[in-house]
Every structure is written in C-alpha cells, then in structure tokens.
Amino acid sequence: MKRIFVGLSLIAATCAFVQPAMAADDLLARAKESFKAIPTTVPEIADNKVTSDKVELGKMLFMDPRLSASHLISCNTCHNVGMGGDDNLETSIGHGWAKGPRNAPTAFNAVFNIAQFWDGRAADLKAQAKGPVQAGVEMNNKPERVVETLKSMPDYVAMFAKAFPNDKDPVSFDNMARAIEAFEATLITPNSKFDQFLMGDKSALNKVEAEGLDLFMEKGCVACHAGTNFGGEGYYPFGVVEKPGSEILPEGDKGRFAVTETADDSYVFRAAPLRNIELTAPYFHSGKVWDLKQAVSIMGTSQLGEKLSEKEVESITAFLRTLTGDQPKIEYPILPKSSATTPKPLEMK
Amino acid sequence: MKRIFVGLSLIAATCAFVQPAMAADDLLARAKESFKAIPTTVPEIADNKVTSDKVELGKMLFMDPRLSASHLISCNTCHNVGMGGDDNLETSIGHGWAKGPRNAPTAFNAVFNIAQFWDGRAADLKAQAKGPVQAGVEMNNKPERVVETLKSMPDYVAMFAKAFPNDKDPVSFDNMARAIEAFEATLITPNSKFDQFLMGDKSALNKVEAEGLDLFMEKGCVACHAGTNFGGEGYYPFGVVEKPGSEILPEGDKGRFAVTETADDSYVFRAAPLRNIELTAPYFHSGKVWDLKQAVSIMGTSQLGEKLSEKEVESITAFLRTLTGDQPKIEYPILPKSSATTPKPLEMK
Numbered sequence: 001m002k003r004i005f006v007g008l009s010l011i012a013a014t015c016a017f018v019q020p021a022m023a024a025d026d027l028l029a030r031a032k033e034s035f036k037a038i039p040t041t042v043p044e045i046a047d048n049k050v051t052s053d054k055v056e057l058g059k060m061l062f063m064d065p066r067l068s069a070s071h072l073i074s075c076n077t078c079h080n081v082g083m084g085g086d087d088n089l090e091t092s093i094g095h096g097w098a099k100g101p102r103n104a105p106t107a108f109n110a111v112f113n114i115a116q117f118w119d120g121r122a123a124d125l126k127a128q129a130k131g132p133v134q135a136g137v138e139m140n141n142k143p144e145r146v147v148e149t150l151k152s153m154p155d156y157v158a159m160f161a162k163a164f165p166n167d168k169d170p171v172s173f174d175n176m177a178r179a180i181e182a183f184e185a186t187l188i189t190p191n192s193k194f195d196q197f198l199m200g201d202k203s204a205l206n207k208v209e210a211e212g213l214d215l216f217m218e219k220g221c222v223a224c225h226a227g228t229n230f231g232g233e234g235y236y237p238f239g240v241v242e243k244p245g246s247e248i249l250p251e252g253d254k255g256r257f258a259v260t261e262t263a264d265d266s267y268v269f270r271a272a273p274l275r276n277i278e279l280t281a282p283y284f285h286s287g288k289v290w291d292l293k294q295a296v297s298i299m300g301t302s303q304l305g306e307k308l309s310e311k312e313v314e315s316i317t318a319f320l321r322t323l324t325g326d327q328p329k330i331e332y333p334i335l336p337k338s339s340a341t342t343p344k345p346l347e348m349k
Numbered sequence: 350m351k352r353i354f355v356g357l358s359l360i361a362a363t364c365a366f367v368q369p370a371m372a373a374d375d376l377l378a379r380a381k382e383s384f385k386a387i388p389t390t391v392p393e394i395a396d397n398k399v400t401s402d403k404v405e406l407g408k409m410l411f412m413d414p415r416l417s418a419s420h421l422i423s424c425n426t427c428h429n430v431g432m433g434g435d436d437n438l439e440t441s442i443g444h445g446w447a448k449g450p451r452n453a454p455t456a457f458n459a460v461f462n463i464a465q466f467w468d469g470r471a472a473d474l475k476a477q478a479k480g481p482v483q484a485g486v487e488m489n490n491k492p493e494r495v496v497e498t499l500k501s502m503p504d505y506v507a508m509f510a511k512a513f514p515n516d517k518d519p520v521s522f523d524n525m526a527r528a529i530e531a532f533e534a535t536l537i538t539p540n541s542k543f544d545q546f547l548m549g550d551k552s553a554l555n556k557v558e559a560e561g562l563d564l565f566m567e568k569g570c571v572a573c574h575a576g577t578n579f580g581g582e583g584y585y586p587f588g589v590v591e592k593p594g595s596e597i598l599p600e601g602d603k604g605r606f607a608v609t610e611t612a613d614d615s616y617v618f619r620a621a622p623l624r625n626i627e628l629t630a631p632y633f634h635s636g637k638v639w640d641l642k643q644a645v646s647i648m649g650t651s652q653l654g655e656k657l658s659e660k661e662v663e664s665i666t667a668f669l670r671t672l673t674g675d676q677p678k679i680e681y682p683i684l685p686k687s688s689a690t691t692p693k694p695l696e697m698k
Contacts, residue, residue: 064431065436071438072438072442087420087421088420088687088694089420089421089694093419096446290693291689329680330680331678331681332679334431335432337433337628340640345438
C-alpha cells in the first residue's frame with residue numbers, strides 16, 4: 001500500500017511538472033487555429049501598391065489640418081498616432097465642436113479589417129478616408145475644395161506626381177485617399193506579447209494571461225474576435241443573447257441596418273478589433289464604457305449569455321493587455337506651405 | 350581721346366567687377382551689426398536646465414490633448430510643428446470652437462524672444478505654457494485637474510521623476526511648464542539662407558534677396574526687427590507713423606496697455622519675430638493679412654511713413670523668405686496610456 005501511494009505521488013509529481021508545458025503546447029496549438037500574428041512588414045493592398053512615395057505623401061495628408069474646412073482638424077485629430085490610433089473620446093469632436101455619432105475606431109491595424117467603419121459601410125481604407133473629410137460633423141470639406149487646396153501647393157503637386165507617376169492628373173480626391181490608405185497600411189503594431197507567444201515563445205504570457213487566453217477561446221469570445229485583428233472580420237448583433245441597456249446601446253443607432261436595410265441587421269456591428277485594446281478606451285460604438293473589465297463583463301452577458309466571474313474577467317482582461325504591440329514610429333512631417341491661391345479656412349460653425 | 354575712353358572703360362569694367370564683391374562685403378558687415386544666426390545647438394535657459402529627460406517629457410506634454418479639458422486640444426493644435434510652429438489661422442479655435450482674440454505666434458525660435466505673447470505678458474516660455482492650458486477659449490483646463498490627470502498615469506509619473514530628480518513632488522503644474530519650455534527650446538530653425546550668408550557664404554543670397562536685405566536695413570525695418578529672431582526683442586506701437594484701419598488693428602485690442610496700464614502702451618505690441626515668416630501667414634496680431642507682400646507694404650506706411658514701391662516690397666519679401674531655416678525633426682511621441690483614475694474629458698461647450 002505504501003509502495004502504491006509513493007508510486008502515485010511520483011506520478012502526480014511528474015504530472016505537475018509536465019502538465020504546464022503540455023498545457024502551454026496545447027494552448028499554443030489551439031491559439032494558432034484561431035489567430036494570426038501582426039506581420040512585421042507592411043501588408044500589400046490588392047489594388048493600391050504601397051510605395052514609399054505614396055506612404056510619405058499619405059503621412060502628410062493624414063497630418064494636414066487643411067484637409068478640413070476649418071484647417072483645424074486632421075485625420076490625426078481623431079486617429080492620434082500617439083494614442084493608439086484613436087482619440088480616447090466617447091465620440092469624436094468635429095467641425096463647429098459637433099459631436100460625432102460613434103466612437104472613433106483605431107487606424108492601427110485597420111488594414112486587416114474586412115471593411116471599415118463600425119457598420120462596414122466602406123469597403124477599404126481608401127473608401128473610408130473620403131468619409132470624415134466630407135462629413136459635416138467631422139472635417140466638413142468638399143472634394144473639389146480639397147483638390148483645389150492640394151493643387152495650390154507646389155510641394156503637394158510634386159509629391160502627388162511622384163506618388164502617382166502614371167496619372168495624367170495625379171492630384172485628385174481619389175489619389176488623396178489612396179495615399180492615406182498606403183500610409184495607414186504602415187500603421188501596424190507587431191511584436192505584442194501575445195504575438196511572441198503565438199510565434200513560439202511560450203514564456204511570453206504569464207499564468208494569468210495564459211488563463212485569460214484559454215478562457216477567451218473556451219467561453220466563445222473567439223467566435224467573433226479572431227484572425228489577425230481579433231475582430232474586424234465579420235458582423236454580429238450587439239446583444240446576441242441579451243441586449244445591453246440603451247445607455248450602452250442607444251436605440252437610435254441601428255448599426256449595419258443603415259447600410260443593408262435588412263431587418264436582420266438591426267443593431268448589427270462589425271466586431272471590434274481588439275489589438276491594442278488597452279490603449280483605445282472608451283469602448284463600444286457608443287464609447288460609453290471606459291473600463292476594459294466592464295466591457296469584457298458586458299460582452300459575457302450580452303454575447304455569450306454568461307455572467308463571467310470576477311476572476312475570469314480579470315484573466316481575460318490581463319490577456320487582452322498582451323495584444324498591445326510596438327506602436328508605429330512616425331517622424332512628424334513638415335507640411336507643404338500654403339500659397340496665395342490656397343483656399344482660406346472656413347472657421348464658422 | 351580714344352585712349353582716355355578705353356582707360357575709363359577699363360576702370361568702369363574693373364569697378365563693375367569689383368563693386369558687387371565690395372557691396373556684398375559691406376552688406377555682410379552691416380548685417381552682422383544687427384543680426385545673429387540661429388545657433389545649431391539648443392540654447393541654455395537661465396533657470397531651467399535643458400536635459401534630454403526634460404525635453405522628452407516636454408515633447409509628450411506638448412503633443413498631449415489631455416492637457417485640455419476636452420482632451421481634444423494640445424499645444425501642437427495651435428503651434429503645429431509641421432506648419433512653422435503655428436496654426437495658419439487668423440486667430441486660433443479653442444474649447445467649444447471659441448475663437449481666440451489674437452493670432453497664434455509661432456513656437457519656433459520663441460526661446461529667443463524677450464518675453465512671450467503679443468503683449469509680452471509672460472516673462473518666458475514656462476510662464477507662457479501655463480496660459481493656454483487655462484484660457485477658457487483655448488484648452489479651458491484647471492491646474493489641479495492637469496496635475497490629477499498627469500498623476501493618474503504611471504508613465505508620466507516616472508518621467509517627471511526622471512526629469513526632475515531633486516523634487517519631492519515632481520508632478521506639478523510648474524514642472525509641466527518647465528518641461529514644455531525645455532522642449533520648446535529645441536524648436537529652433539538654424540541654417541536658413543540668410544544665416545548661411547551671415548556666416549560668410551556671400552553667394553547664399555541672390556541679387557534680389559541681397560537688395561531686400563539692404564532695403565530692410567536702409568529703410569529702417571531693422572529698428573524693430575533685429576537680433577537673432579528679427580523681432581521679439583522690444584515693444585512698439587502698431588502705427589508709429591500712421592495707424593492702419595480697424596480691419597487690421599481692431600480698436601478693442603489695445604495690446605500691451607492691458608499689461609502695463611500705461612497710456613503710452615496703447616496699441617503697443619512686441620515686434621513680431623520674422624524667422625520662418627513665409628510659413629506663418631496670416632500676419633499681425635489680428636491675423637487679418639494673408640499676403641506677406643501686403644504685410645510688408647502696411648509696415649512701410651504704418652511704421653516707417655513710407656509708401657514702398659512694388660519693386661522694394663518684392664525685394665524685401667524675397668529677402669524675408671531667406672529666413673526660413675531647417676524645420677525641427679520630431680518623432681511623434683507615444684503618449685502614456687490613461688488609467689482608471691484619469692479624469693474623463695469634459696466635452697461640453
């Protein structure tokens with residue numbers, strides 16, 4: 001009997017030693033089925049070759065407040081490259097101090113999303129880039145005025161010609177959008193702790209983070225938040241199981257319904273990409289939730305029909321914090337100087 | 350007779366050959382009496398040692414919109430490092446889309462000014478930095494709220510401790526201002542064509558530019574616009590000889606009178622520094638003049654009592670364009686992330 005007990009103890013001790021390594025192997029194998037690491041090189045865009053001339057021009061355009069009617073607001077105002085690629089506001093402030101209807105999504109890793117905006121109404125980043133420039137509550141400009149503005153500056157004219165060498169009329173609203181898309185393709189954040197884990201460094205996640213990853217997959221978060229971007233790949237109703245209150249899911253915003261006009265798409269949104277999520281509070285399309293733990297908890301009840309325990313929420317949140325990658329290094333561009341023919345700012349509300 | 354003629358011709362030819370060189374020597378000698386080149390190294394600040402830790406912190410603070418009540422407006426909003434250090438607006442747009450009373454001065458080379466603001470009401474850049482953060486029409490914040498915000502972010506706390514190693518309570522409104530001043534001391538623009546000329550490269554100015562410099566000194570512009578910064582060193586009435594119309598010199602803004610309450614200081618302003626002037630339109634404290642030639646012409650009549658000819662205005666303007674130096678190269682800082690205790694933005698007007 002004693003011998004048996006010692007034998008069992010030995011087996012137990014051996015298992016205790018072996019199991020974590022096996023568990024990590026298993027966790028890694030399962031993670032590899034659902035997720036991809038952010039690449040360390042700039043991804044290709046099917047119909048818009050990313051060249052360094054285009055990226056350099058796109059960076060200028062992204063930072064240039066003269067794309068807005070007021071000359072105050074640039075893409076970077078709401079997609080701040082120093083703040084995780086968004087503005088950390090519930091909803092953005094735009095022309096005339098107007099408040100936008102939805103939380104600004106991050107521009108970082110947006111190139112990996114299936115489509116752009118919370119409702120996916122823009123097929124890609126170049127289609128997206130044209131939206132805020134024209135939206136009355138954002139930059140409030142007109143395409144022809146933007147083109148007139150860009151054509152008034154010889155430095156921009158030269159850069160467009162270089163970036164679009166085969167175009168007869170390179171300074172166009174479309175090419176503005178293409179250049180911005182090319183720049184945004186460089187706004188990727190590789191090398192997160194999770195990506196290190198995914199690429200084989202099993203020590204990259206600590207115990208709690210690994211538990212969080214396990215829960216993220218086991219509980220079903222992964223059903224909507226998978227792929228390279230942990231989301232951004234499909235459309236799902238907010239409140240699959242239980243609709244959150246109207247303070248979080250305002251009744252007036254029916255999401256993708258406005259795009260497809262299909263009843264099934266009421267309160268349907270593109271699943272939020274979760275890369276760098278700890279940098280992009282507040283959360284949800286309404287921007288009403290500032291605490292990541294609260295957001296995880298709400299997702300549990302609304303999407304999974306499960307009240308996650310405090311410990312589970314802690315673990316999942318700890319895991320989500322491992323999705324923060326290297327932030328883009330960007331040298332602030334020296335913008336072309338205005339000329340006598342540059343349209344003047346329209347500051348009025 | 351023929352010999353004499355040939356002799357005179359020879360002398361004339363010799364003079365024609367020698368004179369420009371002599372004129373350039375003379376021009377350079379006279380310029381050296383009035384002007385100094387922008388240094389290529391960061392200037393010292395008497396009571397605020399410029400350290401790399403302080404500069405790095407100051408750059409973050411300069412770029413951080415969370416210094417404003419709304420979390421939308423940073424120092425860089427109105428002093429854009431990609432646009433000559435200002436916002437290229439008549440007067441700035443601030444909290445709630447309020448319009449400020451005066452044109453935003455450039456932050457570039459501001460360290461060389463005798464005092465800050467158009468009326469010199471701040472003795473130095475650290476005193477200046479505290480103004481816009483609190484002004485209702487600018488960032489609309491309160492010192493205690495700024496400190497609470499900064500203290501809520503561990504990365505800022507660590508950086509303040511590093512930048513101010515001898516302080517018991519390093520995260521303070523004063524130290525915020527000191528760090529911003531240290532960063533702003535790095536915003537200098539050496540190596541302009543004029544500075545190359547001043548340092549002995551007589552070919553750095555072309556004929557028209559050299560004529561412009563000559564006129565700038567001969568006509569008397571140099572009386573107010575001299576030194577390192579071509580201005581920023583003294584206070585003068587706008588309209589020494591002839592007051593411009595109220596569309597350019599609004600009656601309600603009495604300039605330095607508000608600071609000294611001395612009748613003599615009515616409509617007195619700090620002479621505008623002219624470095625990088627081609628990048629900082631529109632001009633004057635009212636920001637009402639967009640064309641540099643028009644600004645030069647107005648200065649002729651209002652300050653010198655002289656109607657400058659079109660050719661003179663052209664030459665002086667060509668010269669002023671040689672004051673554009675190398676723009677600062679700045680890597681966009683990755684800002685500390687907000688925490689649960691970071692005060693939320695106050696977006697309301």
